[in-house]
Amino acid sequence: MSDGWTERLGWAWDLISYDPARREAAHRILDEARVAYSDALARYNGAWGRPEARARTDELRTAMSHLLPEALWASPPPPDLGVWPGTPYMLLYLQWEQRFVGEWTWHAKYWSAKTSILRDLAHQVQRLDQRHLAELSDLVLQVVARPQRVGDEWYARLAQVLSRQPLYEQLLALAESEDPGIRERAGYLLLVLDGAFPGRPSLRQWQRYLREHHGRDRHVRVRGSTGVPWFERDDEVLVRCPRCDGLASVRRDPNAPPADGRTWRAWCTECDYADVRVTRQARCAGPATELIFGYPLWLQAECHGGHLFCVDNLEKLERFDRYLRARVDLRSGAQYGTVPAQTYLSSWMMQTSRRSELLAVIGSLRDSVRERSGRFNTQSGMPHEAPG
Numbered sequence: 001m002s003d004g005w006t007e008r009l010g011w012a013w014d015l016i017s018y019d020p021a022r023r024e025a026a027h028r029i030l031d032e033a034r035v036a037y038s039d040a041l042a043r044y045n046g047a048w049g050r051p052e053a054r055a056r057t058d059e060l061r062t063a064m065s066h067l068l069p070e071a072l073w074a075s076p077p078p079p080d081l082g083v084w085p086g087t088p089y090m091l092l093y094l095q096w097e098q099r100f101v102g103e104w105t106w107h108a109k110y111w112s113a114k115t116s117i118l119r120d121l122a123h124q125v126q127r128l129d130q131r132h133l134a135e136l137s138d139l140v141l142q143v144v145a146r147p148q149r150v151g152d153e154w155y156a157r158l159a160q161v162l163s164r165q166p167l168y169e170q171l172l173a174l175a176e177s178e179d180p181g182i183r184e185r186a187g188y189l190l191l192v193l194d195g196a197f198p199g200r201p202s203l204r205q206w207q208r209y210l211r212e213h214h215g216r217d218r219h220v221r222v223r224g225s226t227g228v229p230w231f232e233r234d235d236e237v238l239v240r241c242p243r244c245d246g247l248a249s250v251r252r253d254p255n256a257p258p259a260d261g262r263t264w265r266a267w268c269t270e271c272d273y274a275d276v277r278v279t280r281q282a283r284c285a286g287p288a289t290e291l292i293f294g295y296p297l298w299l300q301a302e303c304h305g306g307h308l309f310c311v312d313n314l315e316k317l318e319r320f321d322r323y324l325r326a327r328v329d330l331r332s333g334a335q336y337g338t339v340p341a342q343t344y345l346s347s348w349m350m351q352t353s354r355r356s357e358l359l360a361v362i363g364s365l366r367d368s369v370r371e372r373s374g375r376f377n378t379q380s381g382m383p384h385e386a387p388g
C-alpha cells in the first residue's frame with residue numbers, strides 16, 4: 001500500500017541519483033511542484049473566511065503532497081513509522097543532504113525538517129524495519145565522516161537508540177582515521193554509546209566534549225542566524241526619500257544612548273531631508289516598506305506574474321544574486337555553488353525559467369543605486385559619512 005506516494009513522489013528518488021541528468025530532471029519537477037504549491041497558497045489565502053475555503057485547503061494540501069520534504073507534513077502525523085508509506089521519503093530527504101549537499105541546500109534546506117525527521121525516527125526506532133535501520137546506521141557513519149552541519153546532534157541521539165552493533169565496531173575504525181575531524185566526531189559518538197555523558201546528546205554536550213577532550217570550543221552557528229535580534233542590527237535600509245523621491249538611507253544609530261527605545265536616522269543623499277525616530281517598535285506600513293519610518297524600499301521591483309521582489313540593501317541584493325547563480329544545469333557537468341547563509345528564495349524565485357528575469361531585475365536595481373548620488377560607496381551602498 002503506497003497511498004499514492006509513488007505516483008506523487010516517485011520522481012524524487014532521482015534527487016539522489018548519481019546520474020546528473022536524472023537529478024537535473026528531478027529538480028525541474030520539484031520547480032513545477034513548487035509553483036503549483038505557491039499558486040494554491042495564493043488561492044487559499046484569498047479564500048480565507050469564504051465558503052470555498054475548505055476546497056482551497058484540500059487543494060493546498062494536495063499541492064504540498066507533491067513536494068519534498070513538505071509532503072511529509074501534508075497528512076496527519078503517522079501513528080506508526082514502521083508501516084507508513086512516507087517513511088522511505090524521510091530517509092530519502094536525509095540521504096539527499098548527505099549525498100548532494102549543495103543541491104539539497106539550494107532546493108530544500110530546512111533545518112527544522114531535518115531535525116524533526118531525525119527526532120521522529122529516533123522516537124520510533126523500535127518499529128522500523130531492518131532495511132531502514134541499516135540505512136540509518138549508514139547515515140550516522142556518513143555524518144561522522146564529513147564536517148559538522150546544523151542539526152547533526154540529532155544523529156547522535158539516533159545513534160544512541162540504534163542497535164549497538166555493528167555501529168560501535170565501525171565507529172572504532174573511524175576513530176583511527178587520519179582525518180582529525182573524523183576522529184573527533186567518532187570519539188564523541190563512542191562516548192555517547194558508552195553512556196559517558198549525563199543527559200541526551202545536544203549541541204552543548206558536543207561542545208563540552210570538544211572542550212574536555214580537544215581543548216577548544218568550536219563555534220557552531222545555529223540555524224544560519226547571526227544571533228542578533230533584528231531590532232539590534234545596524235543594517236542599512238535603502239529607501240525612497242519622502243521629499244524628493246531620491247535615494248535615502250535608514251539605519252539604527254549605534255552611538256545614540258537608548259533612551260526609551262532605539263534611535264533611528266533617515267537621511268537623503270539627494271536633498272537635505274533628514275529625520276530621527278526613537279522607538280522600540282517596528283511598524284509594518286505595507287509590503288516593500290522599511291519598518292521604522294514606513295518609507296518605500298528603494299530596491300524593489302514587480303516581476304512577471306505580479307511577484308514583488310524587494311530587499312533592504314545592496315549586500316542582501318548580492319546574496320540573492322549569488323544564490324541564484326549557485327544553481328547550475330547539471331547536464332553541463334558543473335557543480336552547484338555555495339548558497340549564502342541567511343538568504344532564502346521564495347518558491348516563485350526557484351524556477352529555472354525565472355532565473356534570467358530575476359538576474360536582470362537584480363542588475364537594474366544595482367545600477368539604480370550606482371547611478372545615484374556620489375555620496376554612496378558603490379561597494380557597500382553605505383554613505384561615506386552619516387550626518388551627525
Ligand SMILES: [Zn+2]
Pocket residue numbers: 241242243244245246247248268269270271272273
Ligand atoms: Zn530627498
